[in-house]
Amino acid sequence: MDRPTSTEPLVAVRDLAFYRDDRPIFEGLNLTVAKGSVTAIMGGSGSGKTTLLSLIGGRLLPIRGTVTVAGEVVGALSRKALFALRRRMGMLFQSSALLTDLDVYENVAFPMREHTRLPETLIHDLVLMKLEMVGLRGARALFPAELSGGMSRRVALARAIALDPMMVMYDEPFTGLDPISMGVIVKLIRELNDALGMTSIIVTHDVAEACTIADYIYLLGNGRVIAEGTPADMKKTDAPEVRQFMGGLPDGPVAFHYPASRYLDDLLMANQS
Amino acid sequence: MIRGLGRRVISGVSRLGHATFFLARLMPALGAALTRMRLIVQQLYMTGVLTLVIVVVSGAFVGMILALQGYNTLVRYDAQSSLGLLVALSLTRELGPVLTALLFAGRAGSALTAEIGLMKATEQLAGMEMMAVDPLSRVVAPRFWAGWAAVPLLAMIFSAVGVIGAYIVAVGDLGLDGGVFWSQMQSGVSVSNDIMGGLVKSVVFGFVVSWIAVFEGYDAKPTSEGVSRATTRTVVSSSLAILGLDFIMTAFMLRGL
Numbered sequence: 001m002d003r004p005t006s007t008e009p010l011v012a013v014r015d016l017a018f019y020r021d022d023r024p025i026f027e028g029l030n031l032t033v034a035k036g037s038v039t040a041i042m043g044g045s046g047s048g049k050t051t052l053l054s055l056i057g058g059r060l061l062p063i064r065g066t067v068t069v070a071g072e073v074v075g076a077l078s079r080k081a082l083f084a085l086r087r088r089m090g091m092l093f094q095s096s097a098l099l100t101d102l103d104v105y106e107n108v109a110f111p112m113r114e115h116t117r118l119p120e121t122l123i124h125d126l127v128l129m130k131l132e133m134v135g136l137r138g139a140r141a142l143f144p145a146e147l148s149g150g151m152s153r154r155v156a157l158a159r160a161i162a163l164d165p166m167m168v169m170y171d172e173p174f175t176g177l178d179p180i181s182m183g184v185i186v187k188l189i190r191e192l193n194d195a196l197g198m199t200s201i202i203v204t205h206d207v208a209e210a211c212t213i214a215d216y217i218y219l220l221g222n223g224r225v226i227a228e229g230t231p232a233d234m235k236k237t238d239a240p241e242v243r244q245f246m247g248g249l250p251d252g253p254v255a256f257h258y259p260a261s262r263y264l265d266d267l268l269m270a271n272q273s
Numbered sequence: 274m275i276r277g278l279g280r281r282v283i284s285g286v287s288r289l290g291h292a293t294f295f296l297a298r299l300m301p302a303l304g305a306a307l308t309r310m311r312l313i314v315q316q317l318y319m320t321g322v323l324t325l326v327i328v329v330v331s332g333a334f335v336g337m338i339l340a341l342q343g344y345n346t347l348v349r350y351d352a353q354s355s356l357g358l359l360v361a362l363s364l365t366r367e368l369g370p371v372l373t374a375l376l377f378a379g380r381a382g383s384a385l386t387a388e389i390g391l392m393k394a395t396e397q398l399a400g401m402e403m404m405a406v407d408p409l410s411r412v413v414a415p416r417f418w419a420g421w422a423a424v425p426l427l428a429m430i431f432s433a434v435g436v437i438g439a440y441i442v443a444v445g446d447l448g449l450d451g452g453v454f455w456s457q458m459q460s461g462v463s464v465s466n467d468i469m470g471g472l473v474k475s476v477v478f479g480f481v482v483s484w485i486a487v488f489e490g491y492d493a494k495p496t497s498e499g500v501s502r503a504t505t506r507t508v509v510s511s512s513l514a515i516l517g518l519d520f521i522m523t524a525f526m527l528r529g530l
Contacts, residue, residue, distance in 0.1 A: 057403050086405035097400030100392075114406045159404075 009068075010035040010167060010199045011056060016065035018048070018055060025051050027223040029065070033216075038193050038200040040210035042245065043220035049203040050094075052220075053169045056201070057091060058082045070166065087115055090160030090168040094175060096152040098144040104131070104155050105140040111162045130158040134188060150181025157188060167199040168192075174206040186213055207246050211235070219245060292488045299409055299417065299487075306414035313415045313422075320381040320416070321423035325430070327380055328373055332431040335372060336438030339363055343439075344447050353447075357454035358461040360439040361432075365462065365471040369432035371519050374478035377424050378511035382486035385416050386507040389490025390500035398491075413491060417483045424479030425472055432471070470526050477518060482511045 011033040018026045025048040033039045043049050054060040055067050058074045067074045072085060098107050108127045112118060118126070131137040134154040144152055153173065160168050170189065174182050190213045193200045204210050210217060211231040219227040219234070219242060227234065227242040234246060244252030260266065306313065339360045347353045389412065392398050398408040436458070443449040462468065486507050493503035 059399065059402060083405040083407075086403060089403070091400070091403040093396045093400055093403075095396045097396040099397055099400075100395070111404045111406070114404070114411070 008035045009033060010070060011201065012066075012068040013052075013056075014066050014068070016055065016067065017063045018051060018060065019063055020051070024223050026062075029220075029224055031218050031225055031228070033199060033201055035199055036193075036197065037215040038190060038202065038213050040202045040204060040214035040217045041220060042203075042205060042207070042210055042217060044205065044245070047220045048223065049205075049220060050171055053091065053171055053201070053203055056169065057086065057089060087111075087163055088166045090163075090165040092153065092156050092160050092168065092170045092173055094172040096144070096149075096156040098147075098152055098156055098159070100144050103141055103143050104136065104147070107144070107155060108158045108162055111159065115163060126162070130162055131155075133161070133192065134158045135184070148181070150177050150184065153177070153181075153185060154188070157185075157192070161192060161196065161198075164196065165198065167201065170200065170202045170204075172204055173202060174204055174209045182209065189213055207248065221245075291492065292484065295488050295491065296484060299413060302407060302410035302414040303417065305407075305410040306418060309415070312411075313418045316415045316419035317423060320377075320385065320419050321426060324377055324380045324423065324427060327376055328427045328431050329434050331372060331376060332369075332434035333438035335368055335431075336360060336364065336435030336440075337442045339368075339435070340439035340442040340447070344443065344449075353449060354453045355457055355461075356443050356447075356449060357436075357439070357456075357458040360443075361436055361458045361462050362467060364432040364435045365467050367471075367519070367523070369435065370428045370471050370475035370478055371515060373428040373431045373475060374424055374482055374515045375512055377420075377427060377479075378482045378486070378508055378515070381420065381423070382482050382507050382511050383504045385420060385483070385486040386490040386493070386504045387500055389413065389416070389487060390493035390495075390503050393491065393493060394495040394497070394500060413487045417487050420483030420486060421476075421479040424482060425475040428471065428475035428478075466526075474519065474522055477522065478515050481514050481518065485511050485514065 009032045013029055013031045016026050016029040017024070029052075031041075041049055041052060051060065055062055056069060056074065058067075058077065061075045069085060070088070072081070074082070074085070077085065099110060102110065105127055108130050109123050112123050112126060127140070128137055131140055134157055136151060136154055136158065139147070139151065139155075144155070147155065157168075173185050173189065177185065186209050189200055189202065192198065202210065202214065211234070214231060217229060217231060217234050218225050221241055227237060227239055229237070234242060237243070241253045243249070250256055340356060343356050343359045343363075344353055347356055347359065389398075392408075392412065398412065401408045401411060440451070440454060443454055444451045489503040489507045489510075493499045
């Protein structure tokens with residue numbers, strides 16, 4: 001699949017460092033997301049993928065380095081400017097994060113009501129258009145508690161694109177879905193990206209899905225990018241870290257065991273006490 | 274033991290500091306929320322109107338009990354004609370504000386904390402932030418205003434219902450004269466001292482309970498255990514704060530400051 005994507009970067013991460021309780025999450029991270037592309041950010045659990053989205057969205061601030069989105073350095077913005085930038089970003093949370101006291105229609109209308117003074121008839125039409133795109137126009141009167149996991153993620157997607165953002169960030173969009181819902185989400189991400197001229201960043205550990213839709217893949221590990229390239233490049237590479245991740249091997253450069261003292265010592269300690 | 278005590282005091286004081294910082298951050302949002310009365314009215318319904326039943330029922334019982342107990346004591350001095358006055362003063366000055374605030378903390382304060390805490394745990398607050406909507410002004414501020422406004426209103430209803438309950442027992446059961454009951458009350462209760470004093474108390478209680486409830490919810494650890502702990506803390510801290518502040522305010526009011 002060869003699609004014309006501009007090489008102009010929409011998001012640029014330069015020499016980023018971020019610590020959580022003195023534990024380094026990122027150390028010298030560099031990556032670029034081209035405008036109009038679907039970029040997958042992959043890595044094992046705990047490699048800081050979700051943290052990266054929070055840094056791009058300005059919910060966390062880096063210790064060192066910069067995150068630039070659409071030419072603006074996220075960490076240096078005032079709260080007002082940050083909120084203005086966020087209006088142009090959509091984000092899909094793993095938990096969907098729908099407002100449980102509002103129905104599907106009102107959830108999608110929520111960003112429009114908060115940020116625009118559009119007349120009610122226009123909001124009505126826009127909400128139905130967004131819901132039609134994700135195939136849930138018929139579910140508009142349901143409440144989040146009545147939706148399946150796949151449906152609530154689609155509603156969250158409709159909400160994320162409610163204000164026609166320049167970019168949507170997806171946090172683990174494929175996790176916990178049945179194969180059909182997964183296929184629907186995969187198709188939607190690609191189609192919406194191309195039809196609406198957006199840029200998409202997908203944080204995921206699902207190798208097969210990421211390879212299907214991504215134009216470019218970054219593999220994170222030890223706080224850095226350990227490999228990058230198109231899906232075809234990534235499959236071909238010989239680097240052991242990449243092969244372990246792409247092939248789903250239980251042991252390799254990423255150890256099966258969490259760091260611990262010697263097994264025998266541990267067992268003997270228990271006998272002594 | 275002393276070290277443990279010291280640690281508790283320090284953690285209590287630092288928590289108070291956190292809560293004060295939170296209040297300072299909430300201030301600008303409070304102003305913004307006033308422009309969206311619809312949200313406040315909605316919350317006033319959730320916190321105030323839904324607490325009405327428990328307040329009315331408790332108020333009626335407290336009034337009836339006061340009448341029975343008060344009569345029992347007053348009749349020894351042949352002063353049972355002052356029963357109406359006794360009941361009205363007890364309710365407007367003390368019991369109305371204090372019991373209403375305690376009931377409110379248990380019924381609505383805990384619900385506020387749990388709701389905000391769960392919104393945090395399910396990433397709804399984070400989701401709002403990413404939609405460029407400030408959760409402090411969209412979620413927290415309307416609930417704070419509504420809780421603050423609800424407590425004085427409920428306290429007045431509590432006292433009014435309590436007086437009616439006392440009247441029913443005093444006139445219907447104990448055989449007191451209805452006219453004496455009301456006239457003693459009318460001449461003995463001062464609007465500026467007794468009723469306003471009670472109102473001031475309930476305004477303070479409303480502020481404190483709502484503050485504690487929204488702070489605990491917003492500050493809760495985003496797990497089921499965190500939310501349940503926060504809910505408990507709301508009820509415990511609110512109750513202690515209400516009683517402690519009541520003592521201080523009563524002391525000042527009785528000395529005429």
